[in-house]
Amino acid sequence: MIEFDKVKKIYPDGTEAIREFSLKVQAGEIVTLIGPSGCGKTTAMKMVNRLIEPTAGDIYINEQKVNSYNIHELRWNIGYVLQEIALFPHMTIGENISVVPEMKKWKGKKVKKRIDELLEMVGLDPTTYQKRMPRELSGGQQQRIGVVRALAADPDIILMDEPFSALDPISREQLQTDIKTLQKEIKKTILFVTHDMDEAMALGDRVCLMKDGEIVQLDTPQQLILNPKTEFVRNFIGERKSPWQTAVDVICDPLSSHVLTKEAFEQGNFDQNVTYIVTDRNNMYEGVVSKGTIKPEFLTLENDLPLYKATALIQQQDTQHLFPVIKQGKLIGVLSNKKIVEYLRSKTTLENGVIQ
Ligand SMILES: Nc1ncnc2c1ncn2[C@@H]1O[C@H](COP(=O)(O)OP(=O)(O)O)[C@@H](O)[C@H]1O
Ligand SMILES: [Mg+2]
Structure with missing residues (x-):
């Protein structure tokens, strides 16, 4: 676990790099730090391993407290x-990976085993790669070694400062996937700095958005998108709301022909072959007509x-195809599977079935 408690950093020249910073990264969590250049991300990170003192x-x-540890340890x-x-x-890949384990005086056998394990973890064949020199690897492969080298001595905590920003988009994406897959196994506590919002969202369990040495919003990627706290957050995130995040009331049909008042129902004034959602005279939801009676035990949204989230519930329903959308007990529309398919298709650029 990493905790910043009311941390400030003023550089000797008077630059207030970190004004007020409190953040807890839980054990096994990835928090991504993001914000405009100069907002203090690197400064915050370097204070964790005491390359900079607050x-x-x-x-x-x-x-x-970090300053109570032996600095080498x-x-x-x-x-x-x-x-x-x-x-x-001038060191081989194997030697590069074993730097910290050697310092920690691990036994030769253990180090060798660790090198093999780590290379395999990132899909590089140990026999081929451990003898190579860094220049004999592509940029993406070298950075992959950078990542596993950081894992070599099995630290609890990993700090990553824009580790993929010098890479081409394909290598970057590959490494993001690597990190996510690895994290499922290794469950490290990771503070990850990036200036790429997609990367911050893809990797972070939570995203910490900074501005001028302060945290503007610390939230899950979902919450940042759904509830940006300020205009700055909204602008920083940009228009990246996925259609899957649209609320059901935006797409449901408010004028559905499947809505029936209780009075009409009682008067038998409806088509027996159609599914109806019944409301009272104040438009409060009552239930769904099934086999001639009003039944309340249907899924409502x-x-x-x-x-x-809605589709996760809907896919568990075998027989229900119309879903009442309710706001404080009132029926505000009806959602159908067809509506969902239409909406998602309209919001996704489909070219030969590939999502653009
Ligand atoms: N050694 C330093 N001395 C003075 N100012 C610095 C020093 N390092 C960084 N800064 C300033 O502190 C602020 C935060 O920098 P930094 O933490 O590197 O931001 P980021 O990583 O978010 O781009 C910037 O205004 C930067 O110019
Ligand atoms: Mg930086």
Whole structure:
């Protein structure tokens, strides 16, 4: 666990890089730090492994202040990946990976085993790759080594400062996938700096959006998109709302012919072959007509439920095809499977079935 408690950093020249920063990264969590250039991301990160000392406030790792640790042990126990691929050029890949384990005086056999394990983890054949020199690898492969090198001595905590920003989009995406897959197994506590919102959203369990040395919003990617706190957040996120995040009340049909008043029902004034959703005279939802009676035990959807959640409920229904959308007990529309398909298709650019 990493905790920043009211941390400030003023550089000697008077630059207030971090004004007020409190953040807890839970064990096993990835928090992505994002914000405009110069907002203090690198400064915040470097205070964790004490490459920079805070001016005020405290930083804790596993509830112990970072400055109470032996600085070497602190750094060996924190994996650190930088933007620039910083492999030692005159060492083989195997030697690069084993730097920290060697410092920690691991036995030769254990180190060798670890090198094989790590190379396999990122899909590089150990026999082929451990003897190679960094220059004999592509940029993406080198950065992959940068990542596993940070994992080598099995640290609890990993700091990554824009680790993929120098890479081409394909390598970047591949490495993002690597990290996500790896994280499922290794469950590290990761602070990940990026300036790419897609990357921040894809990797972060939570995203910490910063501006001028302060946190503007710290939230799950979903919440950032659905409930941006300020105009700045909204602009920073941009128009990236996925159609799956649209609330059901936006797409439901408010004038559906499948709605029946209770009075009409009681008068038998309806088509026996059609499914109806029944409301009282105040438009309060009553139930669905099934086999001649009104039954309440059907799935209803709250008006602000996003589609990705609604569809998870809908797919469990075998016989129901019309879904009442309810706001505070009132029926505000009807959602059908057809409406959902139409909406998603209209919002997705489909070219030969490939999502653009
Ligand atoms: N050693 C330093 N001395 C003075 N100012 C610095 C130093 N390092 C960074 N800064 C300033 O602190 C602010 C935050 O920088 P930084 O943490 O690198 O931001 P980011 O990583 O978000 O781009 C910037 O205004 C930067 O110019
Ligand atoms: Mg930076």
